[in-house]
Amino acid sequence: MPRYEQAYLDVWRRATLNSPQVRTACVATKRSMIQSRRLQFAYGAGQRLVFPDVAVAQGSVLLLSGPSGSGKSTWLALLAALVQPQQGSLTVAGQDLGTLARRSADAWRARQIGFLPQKLHLSAALTVQHNLEVAFWAAGMPVDAQRVQQVLAQLGVADLAQRLPSQLSGGQAQRVALARAVLMQPRLILADEPTASLDDAAAQDAVQLLVQAAVQHGATLVIATHDARVAQALASCMEEPPILLHLAPALPPKGSGTAQGSAWA
Numbered sequence: 362m363p364r365y366e367q368a369y370l371d372v373w374r375r376a377t378l379n380s381p382q383v384r385t386a387c388v389a390t391k392r393s394m395i396q397s398r399r400l401q402f403a404y405g406a407g408q409r410l411v412f413p414d415v416a417v418a419q420g421s422v423l424l425l426s427g428p429s430g431s432g433k434s435t436w437l438a439l440l441a442a443l444v445q446p447q448q449g450s451l452t453v454a455g456q457d458l459g460t461l462a463r464r465s466a467d468a469w470r471a472r473q474i475g476f477l478p479q480k481l482h483l484s485a486a487l488t489v490q491h492n493l494e495v496a497f498w499a500a501g502m503p504v505d506a507q508r509v510q511q512v513l514a515q516l517g518v519a520d521l522a523q524r525l526p527s528q529l530s531g532g533q534a535q536r537v538a539l540a541r542a543v544l545m546q547p548r549l550i551l552a553d554e555p556t557a558s559l560d561d562a563a564a565q566d567a568v569q570l571l572v573q574a575a576v577q578h579g580a581t582l583v584i585a586t587h588d589a590r591v592a593q594a595l596a597s598c599m600e601e602p603p604i605l606l607h608l609a610p611a612l613p614p615k616g617s618g619t620a621q622g623s624a625w626a
């Protein structure tokens with residue numbers, strides 16, 4: 362077992378595993394949510410990102426780690442059909458993303474994926490309510506204002522509906538972005554460095570909210586991070602350890618002739 366995984370499991374053993382609120386995020390279902398084989402991607406002539414094969418069941422939690430530049434955000438972008446696999450295969454929620462037409466990708470993403478990006482991307486000119494309503498437009502569905510209010514209430518920020526993003530604290534903006542991510546009851550929630558700019562208490566809160574949202578919706582949750590606090594926070598709110606996926610540093614571009622060792626060499 363790589364040292365990295367061992368370190369995470371050690372965190373687990375030390376942590377309290379008996380959270381009364383969230384029992385486990387591993388919903389008892391055998392349905393596959395993410396399956397990849399020999400997946401590779403490169404931006405132009407840049408470094409090759411070679412991703413490990415995975416098979417992730419619906420309802421699981423996956424912790425995606427790896428050094429900066431190893432391809433964590435790119436893996437999420439592949440899962441969300443923001444970019445297309447260049448080599449290998451990737452199936453998400455039963456959809457082969459290698460064959461998903463670009464014109465269909467936006468609607469597919471809007472319905473299947475709840476994306477919590479590293480930068481929250483709330484529109485500055487729109488209220489919280491309207492920021493969330495935009496998600497219905499993206500999915501080609503009629504706006505459901507009541508659903509917006511319901512999700513904001515679930516995340517404890519119903520009273521912020523008429524505020525502008527500039528009137529929110531960092532933690533409040535994070536809750537609003539999470540509300541937007543789960544609004545369409547996605548089957549897969551992707552969070553990119555969700556604790557990056559948060560203090561310890563807010564980081565713990567953000568991870569707990571993500572797990573709660575995933576459990577509530579029966580969704581699979583993927584958290585990309587290089588923040589060790591995330592594993593600690595997950596350990597305090599889940600009974601089962603998450604699936605651990607560690608990305609090694611990127612390989613040099615094809616033909617560059619530079620040797621590259623494994624991350625654990």
Ligand code: ADP
Binds near residue numbers: 408410611
């Ligand atoms: P991580 O999230 O693990 O830090 P990224 O997926 O952001 O890694 O990046 C992986 C590699 O791809 C890095 O070398 C990065 O510089 C490069 N990269 C990421 N996005 C782009 C892009 N839009 N254009 C060109 N190169 C990119």
Ligand code: MG
Binds near residue numbers: 433434435553554
């Ligand atoms: Mg990243």
